[in-house]
Amino acid sequence: MTTTPEKTDLVTVTIDGIQVTVPKDTLVIRAAEQVGVQIPRFCDHPLLAPVGACRQCLVEIPDAGNGRGMPKPQASCTIPVAEGMVVNTQITSAVADKAQQGQMEFLLINHPLDCPVCDKGGECPLQNQAMSNGRGESRFSATGGVKRTFPKPINISAQILLDRERCIVCQRCTRFASEIAGDPFIALVERGAQQQIGIAPDAPFLSYFSGNTIQICPVGALTSADYRFRSRPFDLVSTPSVAEHDACGSAIRVDHRRGKVMRRLAGNDPEVNEEWITDKDRFAFLYARQADRLTHPLVRDIDKADGSRGELRPASWPEAFAVAARGLAAARHGTEGGGSGVGVLTGGRLIAEDAYAYSKFARVVLGTNDIDFRARPHSEEEAAFLAAEVVLRMPVTYTDLEQASTVVLAGFEPEDEAGSVFLRLRKATAHHGTRVVALAPYTSRGLKKLDGRLVPTSAGAERDALLALADDAETGLDATSVILVGERLATVPGALTAAADLARTTGARLAWIPRRAGDRGALETGCLPNLLPGGRPVSDAAARVDAATAWGVASVPDRAGRDADGIIAAVAAGELSGLVVGGVEIDDLPDPAAAREALAAAQFVVSLELRETEVTRAADVVFPVAPVTDKAGMFVTWEGRPRTFDAVFANPGSLPDLRILAGIAEESGTSLGFRTVDEARRQMNEVGPWDGDRAPATPEPKIKQRRLARNKFWLASWKQMLDNGVMLHGDSALLATARPAVARVPQATYDVLAGATHVTLTGDRGAITLPVEPADLPDDTVWVPANNSGDGVLADLASPGSAVTVKAVKA
Amino acid sequence: MTDMLTPVLTANWGTDRSWTLEAYEAQGGYAALAKALKMKQDDVITAVKDSGLRGRGGAGFPTGLKWSFIPQDNPKPKYLVVNADESEPGTCKDIPLMMASPHTLVEGVIISSYAIRANHAFIYVRGEVLHVVRRLQAAVREAYAAGHLGKNIHGSGYDLDLVIHAGAGAYICGEETALLDSLEGRRGQPRLRPPFPAVAGLYASPTVINNVESIASVPSIIDKGADWFASMGTEKSKGYVIYSLSGHVKKPGQYEAPLGITLRELISLGGGMRQGHELKFWTPGGSSTPLLTAEHLDMPLDYEAVGAAGSMLGTRALQIFDETTCVVRAVLRWTEFYKHESCGKCTPCREGTWWLAQVLTRLEKGQGTEEDLDVLLDQCENILGRAFCALGDGATSPISSSIQHFRDEYLAHLTHGGCPFDPMTSTVFAQEGALA
DSSP states (O other), rough: OOOOOOOOEEEEETTTTEEEEEEEBBBHHHHHHHHOOOOSSSSSTTTTTOOOOSOHHHEEEEEOOOOOEEEEEEEETTBBBOTEEEEEOTTTTTHHHHHHHHHHHHHHHSSOOOOOOOOOSSSOOOHHHHHHHHHHSHHHHHTOOOOOOOOOOOOSSEEEEOOTTTTOOHHHHHHHIIIIOOOOEOOOEEGGGHHHHHHOOTTTOTTTTHHHHHOOOSSSSEEEEETTTOOOOOOOOOEEEEEOOOTOOOOEEEETTTTEEEEEOOOBBBBBBBBBBOOHHHOOOOGGGGBBBBSEEEEEOOOTOOOOOEEEOOOHHHHHHHHHHHHHHEEEETTSSOOOOOOEEEEEEEEEEHHHHHHHHIIISSSSOOOOOSSSOOOOOHHIIIIIIIIIIIOOOOHHHOOHHHHHHEEEEEEEEOHHHHHHHHHHHHSOOOOEEEESSSSSHHHHTTEEEEEEEOOOOOEEEEHHHHTOTTTOOOOTTTEEEGGGGGGGGTHHHHHHHHHHOOOOOEEEESSSSTHHHHHHOBBBBTGGGEEEETTHHHHHHHHHHHHOOOOOOOOOOOOOHHHHHHHHHOOOOOOEEEEEGGGGGSSSSHHHHHHHHHHHEEEEBOOOOOHHHHHHHEEOOOOOGGGGGEOHHHOOEEEEESSOOOOOOOHHHHHHHHHHHHHHTOOOOOSHHHHHHHHHHOOOOOOOOOOOOOOOOOOOOOOOOOOOEEEEOOOSSSSOOOGGTHHHHHHHHHOOOOOOEHHHHHHHTTTSEEEEEEEEEEEEEEEEEEEEETTEEEEEETTSSOOOOHTTTOOTTTTTEEEOOOO | GGOOOOOSSTTTSTTTTTSSSSHHHTTTTTHHHHHHHHHHHHHHHHHHHHHOOOOOOOOBBHHHHHHSOTTOOOSSEEEEEEEEEOOSTTOHHHHHHHHHHHHHHHHHHHHHHHHTTOOOEEEEETTTTHHHHHHHHHHHHHHHHTTTBBSSGGGGOOOOOEEEOOOSGGGGGGHHHHHHHHTTTOOOOOSSSSSOOHHGGGGGSSSEEEEEEHHHHHHHHHHOHHHHHHHOOOOBBSSEHHHHHEBBBBOOOOEEETTTBHHHHHHHHTBBBBBOEEEEESSSSSSOOOOOOOOGGTSSOOOHHHHTTSOOOOOOEEHHHHHTHHHHHHHHHHHHHHHHHHHHHSSHHHHHHHHHHHHHHHHHTTTSSSHHHHHHHHHHHHHTTTSSHHHHHHHHHHHHHHHHHHHHHHHHHHHHHHSOGGGGSSHHHHTTTTTT
């Protein structure tokens, strides 16, 4: 959609004798930046509302634009420009300079000046500006001054530590918590020099976004348990990158020292994540350093005599390529009486170039469309929806969210599943009057913070709720509205079709938001049974010819492939004999038990993995792959925006998936035409997007009437941001800030539990026992977090949308 | 001599059980309300404007003008908030008024709320004075029972609810925007302006905030007329005010007289200085107004003249100190108050008062050097006009004015190796011979 840029009135002011024209309402401190004048500041932050608390940015205003001067120096962070205003900063005004020096002196009297042992030392706004706008010697100590002291750091959460002596109470952290994240668990307490940041008793600063406060703290008052005392900024090497934990594509900065990532910070990208990232993006990077990290290829010996499978043993890269190529060729062609063919399962960690390599490898080397990136509950309807409605399209951006009149969330919990989307929605609701309407089972904390309206929706009833929205005058969807659907909607027959129809009938724009970083890239590169790279439908002969031509092969397989469920069923049934698996956790798959069966039944399994998993243990050839730090790459955001990044480390022994697939292909006598990320990306660009007809929208699948047995509940579930996921391994401080695993039940059900603190939920795959809380759920629905206990609900309980029983547990 | 007094607000303080509705009405109380309710609201505002009444809380902003800033086309409710958070050292006028005659204030609140079309008014009382809170609550109960408050007051169709709110004892909450935050249930710290309270005050709605004495003056203006009120005082400072006289005078207390009276006259009304002692220094309007000396005895006490003398009329809290008082010690005590009461929001007040108190403590003990005086003055310069609100400015007033008038006394501490004064001699009991 094209938007007309807002007409802005311009205002001309004179700063230090230089005329500058800036938009109306610009603050003086930022207008000064336009003429190259940096006014020192602490409390000021461009994304936070002005407070004028630190008084560091005082300037002289001899003419406020009305011919009259302001009698006192003014805080330039709170004064908007006015036509004809004259501003003299520290550069040209002795009064401003003295005022600033005076504030700096005051700020330092109670500051410990422990820069040599402070984590912030070397990148500290207080340290830097004390040098540029302060005096060299302390008059405070010369007059015998005694500093106010506090016990050294206190925990305000398991992860965030507060050193109150260093704090200059600029309130950036408290303002972030209340204005941006909506988690006002930190606040000013006490007064005067004793004023400090504090938490309420037993209410720590639990926020998915708490780490941002550390980054915007202009002194070293806030540190993380993870990073405190680990390194000095001047020893670190910084690399801009993109976060790999969700589909938001948040800009980050990776700081490393001697081959190890020491910390990660938010990058600044106004179009995407602004200056904020989630705590997961910030702190969860130790997963790549765990003891079970794979370091060299492994192959399994087969006993020549009886053909029995032996143990995995280390192998050289050439040997592993050869064994894999041989084994896959054999599996592809099959054995007498056995199945033939190889299926490809990929996971969410893949960069787009790797996904492209899997996609091409399946078609060109394995001769199949049996490939699926959806290592989670999915459906045929979803694949058709992605091909018809999502691939190649970029209908909604972050900025569009801010400008939308109404945003409907369906099967999508932004705070847990896409943190940057949540923050942008919060900005939209707080500043632009956007209304959020959630088709969800209960009012989540995130929805409360968005001041959103709940359309109470039983698990599995999202289709009906979407159909009802079409004529819902209260919601009143139109062309200024946005519908955001999550990947979870795939499990509800008819829901994605209903969402697409709703968008069409109301004119609202529709965007699909997956959970994982690699998902949109995998969609664009054709890691689906019905799509080739660049959105080429498998069903379209012209598209197949186009792909084959681009690849220089005679043809690509013309039959739509199996999806992940189909591949697993076919392997288990002996119809397929081989598997190539990259980045898949068995317990994430729709039916973990079936996947285990398939893994055992497969004749030949090639696994490309970062760390040891159930798949690597069962595989015949295991290739260690490079973590995101060791390769350049690209993630595609939920919007469809490509986000490229460079490697942090140059590690020749650490190969991206695409290099390994290229090796196997070459060993099989086929070249993929690339060996590096750059070459793959170049080839992707050459193949380009499909400019022919899109896959047609498919009619709604047959909807089976659901019936709930007596005393049963529909199971609702999603993954909380911080859970037992493998990419959170190794960071105990971060995990300690996770939301606890609780089962939520309807109030009526809670009331009949008669004070029981726990409940046991029993489904067709097992039973789990969790603490219980009431919520405004429909009477027929219960909710549990998908992966905060045991092996997760898919393995331990039931598939979301199916029926479970709830029983009180007597203490 | 006593003909200089113009008891209006204090007129009924001496009557038996003056705080009751019965006693108040016996003296003609609530007649002004009846009169006001028959007037057009804008006419009430005009009357207050014409009277020349200026805010009695210290800044002296014209009250009627403040009321006329309330945008009447704003659909939000309008509020009247009375600032009864009297905490300035030396100021003791509102608390005695509310103790002696709470109905004067309540009547003023009703008339003022009517004028600005507020249906909800609040009196924010300093938390420590529980006795005053109770007395106000009792008065409000009486007023409701008598139909002065509530729905359809005396058949006028006008509704008003009045809430007495007790603060928690923070000096900063006397600052009007901090008061509003506190009243809303938040941490009391001053707000950024604009928006001004007249546009977005309490609950982001148009709000008038006035001092107790300002509002209490309104019934008399309505009752006796703007001209009567304006006939008192000086050209730009009209009307009568309560002067709180404290310290080394024979009869400290509240003296109600027109603006423009001199300190010499007030001291003689107070029975003169302590026997055998003479005036050394005094504050015209509480501790945050720069202190003055005997040379200012004949200066008219109105906004203009006191301002011209380099100080401020403030709350007309006249603290009188005779020659037995060590100015350094007095200033240190005040500074400790400001350090204790700094809300902490802005750097200069929070950190500056912390440092000022330390330097003054050393000087009082005779430690430090003459250069420390310059450091003190320089600190004051870095606070005055740099702080977020006027409370930071106030903290510097006693220091810079005392150094201006009594630099030698500071130096005497250094040469003497400590305070040259005997603090006992300045006490009340010294006079009474308790030390003998």
